[in-house]
Amino acid sequence: AQTVTQSQPEMSVQEAETVTLSCTYDTSENNYYLFWYKQPPSRQMILVIRQEAYKQQNATENRFSVNFQKAAKSFSLKISDSQLGDTAMYFCASLYGQNFVFGPGTRLSVLP
């Protein structure tokens, strides 16, 4: 069975600073995908970034980038130049086939 762990229940960062959210996962599969989703307060889940496990290059999307360490089964998210609108719950998730497993989330607060 796949599991996803996020060890930081809550984090805060000053506006314009950089923050890194941690995620580790456990799978016996070789072919899988990893995701970070963002869920703002009272709003729907939004895809932030995705990574294909067979690609060594770390995915980036504007201010968001990941550090994918396949051997360590680690998939951290770095947010650069944090903005107030980044305040949200962030969920790390893994997908193998149709089995989508989410972590418990990290609540990020961006402080003015």
Place this chain on the structure above:
Amino acid sequence: DTGVSQDPRHKITKRGQNVTFRCDPISEHNRLYWYRQTLGQGPEFLTYFQNEAQLEKSRLLSDRFSAERPKGSFSTLEIQRTEQGDSAMYLCASSSPEVTDTQYFGPGTRLTVL
């Protein structure tokens, strides 16, 4: 493209009543997923459809839960004889045939069972 929509957004019901939720996926998305999210937790997979076929069901989906997607477009999730433990956010997501690994989520239906 209007995104995934869900109706209702909120539902309050008394224990023992039946409730039904609806999900409309993004047009031309052939896969549709249901998840349950309790407070402070990540979403948990319930079931998914490819077109009208229900291909996988989680053990979380007890006999009181049933999902349908009769014409391969919208889907309904029914909970019979609701219990207080059913109180949660029910999320729907869809994905396209071309990029099946990326799911787009709806706003959810928040169920409160009194």
